Amino acid sequence: MTNSSTLVGTDRPRLSWRYSSTNPQWRQQRRELQLTRANGAVETHAAADAEQVLVEWPFEPLSSRERATVRVRGGDSDEWTPWSEPATIEAGLLSPTDWSASWVTPTDVVGVDDPAPVLGTEFVVGPGIVAARLYVSALGIMVTRINGVPVSEDHFAPGWTSYDHRIRYQSYDVTVLVSEGNNSFHTLLGNGWYRGRIASFALHRGHPYGDRLALLAQLELRYADGRVELVATDGSWRSGASGVLLNDFYDGQFTDLRVDGYAALDRGVTVVPAPTASLATPESPPVRAVETMTAVSVNTTLDGRHIVDFGQNLVGWVRLRSRGRRGSEVVVRHAEVLEEGELSLRPLRSARATDRYLLAGTGVELLEPQLVFHGFRYAEVTGVAELSTTDIQAVVLGSQLDRTGWFSSSDAALNQLHENIVWGMRGNFLDLPTDCPQRDERLGWTGDIQVFAPAASTLFNVAGFLSSWLSDLAADQLPDGTVPAVIPRVFRDVKAFAGWGDAAVIVPWVLYERFGDAGILRRQYRSMCRWVDRVAELAGPTRLWSTGEQLGDWLDPLAPPDDPARAQADPAVVATAYFARSAQLLARAAAVVGEPADARHYGILAEQVRDAFCAEYVSSSGLIRSDCQTVYALALHWRLVPDGPTRTRTGSRLAELVQQQRYTVATGFLGTAVILDALCASGHRDAAYRMLLTHEFPSWLHAVDLGATTIWERWDSMLPDGSVNEGEMTSFNHYAFGAVADWMHREIAGLQPTAPGYRELRLAPTVGGGLTAGSARHLSPYGEIAIEWHLAGSGFSLTARIPVGVTATVVLPDGSEIPDVSHGEHRFELERFVTDAAIDGDRTDVSAASEAMRSR
Template sequence: MTQDPATVSAVRFEHRDEGLGLGTGAPRLSWQVRTDDPAWRQTAYEIRLDDGPAVRVESGEQVLVRWPFDPLPSRTRATVRVRVAAGERWTAWSPPATAETGLLEPGDWSARFISPRTLGAAGSPAPVLSRTVALRGEIAAARLYATAHGVYRATLNGGRVGDEVLAPGWTSYHHRLRYQVHDVTALLRPGDNTLDVLLGNGWYRGRLGWTGRRAHYGDRLALLAQLEVTYADGSVEVSGTDERWSASNSGVLHDDLYDGQRTDLRPVAPETGPVDVLDEDLGRLVAPEGPPVRVTEVLPAVSVWQSPSGRTLADFGQNVVGRVRLRVRGATAGAEVVVRHAEVLEDGELGTRPLRSAKATDSYVLDDAAETMLEPELTFHGFRYAEISGVPDVRAEDLQAVVVGSDLRRTGWFSCSDPDLEQLHDNVVRSMRGNFLDVPTDCPQRDERLGWTGDIQVFSPTASFLFDTAGFLGSWLADLAADQLPDGSVPYVIPDVLRDIPDMAGDGHPTAAAWGDAATVVPWVLHQRFGDAGVLERQFGSMRGWVDRIASLTTDGVWTGGFQFGDWLDPTAPPDDPFAAKADPGVVATAHLARSAEIVAQAAALLGRDADAKHYAGLADRTREAFARTYVAADGAVHSDAPTAYALAVCWALLPEAEQRQYAGRRLAELVRENGFRISTGFVGTPLIADALTACGHAGLAYRLLLEKSCPSWLYPVTMGATTIWERWDSMLPDGSINPGEMTSFNHYALGAVADWMHRTVAGLAPAAPGYREITVRPLPDAALDHAAARHLTPYGEASVAWRRADGRFSLDVAVPVGARATVHLPDGGEPVAVGHGRHSWTITDPCTLP
């Protein structure tokens, strides 16, 4: 056998970067190959489990391949290696990759949920649940399996268990509750070992939404924990939460995600009490699919100064999500320190009005320690600025912003010659980081922070380029399916905490186009960007249910009434009426039905559901025909004559005649020009407008729109010093005052969806087959830019496109990972070029200099 110089990366299990606590015994496997041989092609692979015989498969697949062994039982640790062949040449084996299954069946749990009996009630100090366990002999390995009603932080013998923040995160708790697996071997010792678990209200019992309601899921905090210790002699000892545990009060007097945390640091004799064992369904326990929330960055304060009113303010230089870490020296017992948070300043003071009812305030009652580090654990805030009171001499070196969020792996980058455009892209990345905190929230600061379906529907392509969101969004989609109504209606937010609030539709069955379409669009995006057909299989019932529900509410094929968000936050809408938009809601809703029906048809075909594929393809055709019949004039004018209406019609093939498409393109261009290249679209139209202009041959206008700096525009916030994407184009007015509208967030990623066009069209890097196995390289340069580049870590490896204009020449460099291929369209209009893996370069006459 000939040794192949190609190398194989360590195996990845499902979409997990860490193999501890897998939720399936048959995880799909992925790997990447590196080679300098441009002719190399994988023809087969072998997989070895532990020291067993290798299983050989004749296949070129390397992403999410089927597990070829018997499923692993619970608690099983396994090592996997892969080698691949190109003809008769085999690579060396990949580095070993180790995975360990979690508790896969309810019967694996001997522990039961426990809750403090007399302590820990709502409004009381956060409880600590404790037990001391005596261990014998030499400890070989130990695992702590844990979850909570609320959020938890565990310590063993005083040492922190894990590095997760706000575990177990937020899911549709009645249907799905994540548990974590912690390797605690290093924290244990022979003899007595004490496990203490602090419980906070979190999403389970804290305030959620703008109505002030608390305890959406229950009014008792609870813990489920199971410690399993394996000794050197092979014996196993299991200790779980039961009636032998005890409860005590902590120094956390109050904790809430919106309002903040109040902590008393003075030592007091703790009040203790017993626990109750609860009868809870363990069948809803699930393992995590994506990474946990962690501290992802720590930023020093940039400056500290006194406001006009004499208050001490600190600036951390960028809008972030997390908490403030403050060092206090020479404290006096009983003194109080208060930290307030805000995203912006107004008139030189904290601009707290956009917080609405969220207090976003942490406070501390100090002991007399010579030096104290203050930082809350059971809350988070969206902020750039902090106001500190109770500390006589605050210095910048005493302050840090501790940034928290789901610890997603960065996978996408963009650069260009325009610093403002690069800043816009940085702002998109920062807004995504801040709002991808266990669920994709709309904003991280005010009394909302909910998983709005419309926001992630439009942003999911951008998100899936910038970060590895497959597990994160896959988990969120499982909650969407769980919270979806039996008739197929999709709640406005997932997890659904608005169901018991009087519905804006009036009947409790939400059918808002673009919002509910997250049920179809997000799974399709995950399949396209990560090559995951499994998410389509799992979500297919949900996808079909949504389309069936909307189709049942049409008359003659078009939407006929009921509540719609429409083109939410159209910039022409007044601050007190975000629903006012130029685009007719019926146009928006019918267009989305056509698109979602087509997605379901394509998913059904891929899954081998031929009857469904035929049915939904027919529905899509009939809806397109009804749209054209009802909303499109003979010349191509679309009802409401709004940019969003034309963008929908162009991008989703809703105009049957060539003449109509030509008119729509011309009219869209006219509207852009008439508005002075300022934005005139809301949440629905904004992700599509640049693509629509490009498709109609007006890429130059798309560039003009992107680079405009007057309000409203993408770059207007940049000129105002924004470091994140705003909810409104004019969240801050030109005079520095805050927009008076209720919907005024300074960290709201939805309008940053244009970054997807920047990746695909400005730089020219786009997927052409699921998982980027085929790549389209089609840069559209413009005289406004000298260079642009995009880089993405695809499931097959790194792909990149970079172009530069100089001295009348246009240079293009392309990198394609092994296992993928690309079709390159040079901007001179010549025939496309097909290339395999490796690095490729071209130089042509600069098309921007041609007449």
């Protein structure tokens, strides 16, 4: 088994580095980078600055296929650090002329309901082989083997992109898989996103991306004498039918294990014209098996069905060991919840979510699919006489994202909520940010990721993942600037929806803030402008976006169950608020990318929209039209109402509404992401804590009490009696309401970035809600940041760890500030202070005298 190498699709990759440790007085004031090319040539570049994140490539450009190593050292005014270990960089195929392979498809037409095809060839490797590199892509999804061994652990490659515009290709070092003499190459092709039911979605533009699967493969064999031989797809390759009789992301996989997995290549292939889309190297990490979970229980019904509980709502597939007579059938069905001990299948809608196997009868057989995934906690297995927990596992799949954020508190339910958010994100970040992983949908809804992007960037390194998705957003954006509600686009009719289309501006800005990446703003800048310009056109000279259909504050818990868009919040108020927000962020982005005229233009536009918002929707008494939690939350958090008496009254009205709802949530997707921040910004942190920590319905912890292990689509996806919401749209794995995780890190733990890439921090925990401890860790571009605080009696202690290159301001609960805290370990203490006594918001007065102590 080999692992895919990290490939760069540019001749000028950017460079970042971290320092593991150094003395507290040390600061990088200069740096030196050294490049060693494959031919032994060495290039060195020195600069006198403190930059260490996403530094522009200072050397001559790389050429296609070029491998080189880079190392770095940093220095202050007196001395250099040791050189880093070298990092290897390899450029991909940077020009279309680098490709010699042709796209090929089975000559016999293979339909969507036919057995999955295998394409392959035999090739000979001569003596003196030193390296073998495979470049491969597909229309569909692929599983590639050389000499019977998978070339990687990747699943569903090359993934879902806007196939009309760009198609990814993978690159693998397969040197260890080839050997001198005869060798074989086989690729199994699945429908995937390209041609399955997901591509023929009911509201699709009218046709799937294509009706035929295809393969592009180029294996380059390098010998010691410098020769390069190519094994590339062309008309001489062969095809055959595999034992995968059916495969569809919604419906599952049907596999005949009696058929040789590699198939008899008894048919020809046809060379087809290359797609007009460009070939691109992946920015996003591959989909991999990230964990394997053993079943926690197996219950067998009277009629012999086995109901398996894995204890966690997850995304992936079931791995089952079974034996049986040849041709007997084993069936595995999946569901997220049980009702009266049986799988609850209604939330799947038309998705069958069923894997079937015809056994070969060769003894113990391993049953697991390759071309589908499911969202489930429970599985029903039939066709097996006996089943124990040791016979069955759940393979957890997801994009292989690096974890960057961890949180803990003194409240066990709050910790479980955070864990649920992590699991919900892990399952829905599978090649692209989907809304849900189980039913007949699984689409990249822009509104969901727009509200969740800050939390996502806190929990995992999503820089490449979301950058890749944003490339598709720009590609699928309409000529008039309208952003489809789903990316990649599947809807025939595209409308401009506030809060959904705004992902074009908000998501790039979040990536800039969290990862320090101005490059993403430069790349997406025209897309950002086109969206705001489109909204300005729709709003007209009044600057009020009050026309057109809107999704609004989707899934407001007080909206009619069968009409999730009919929220309390006036759609025009919500739309105009988003117009102001995106114009404001675009003005800032223009300044970052060096467009001062645009910065002035969009800054003035943002002011005009804010003024129009206040004049039309905000009364002198502070009331906002439709008088509900969401409209106040948007206006306060985004500072659409300026400082002064009106803003004070607006904040008080929000707190009053929250109190009237008994501190339960009365917001949908758009309002929930900002409600706690709005309460804090208006001086009502106690109300924010009470809302977060209430267990009454609807609330975050209500679902925890009912046994949730992920975040639900609806606040009442499950009812207290254990029955499932009767609506047609009920998912138990939606991440949108998990946007609260970002607030938990920033306010409860107190870890707040104040400059792009966490270069500057504000460590300011909000002590309240009856919590006695809080902590967070974050792996920033500069290294790991950690904060932990505790209450003990009337005392307070805080410890912090700050990496090299980062400076923090520490704010203690008594309001005292310690600025310019540099890298290292630090401890701060208060002997006595004023704190919230409990969730009810009563305050206990303790001596305000405090003493801050710092030690390294």
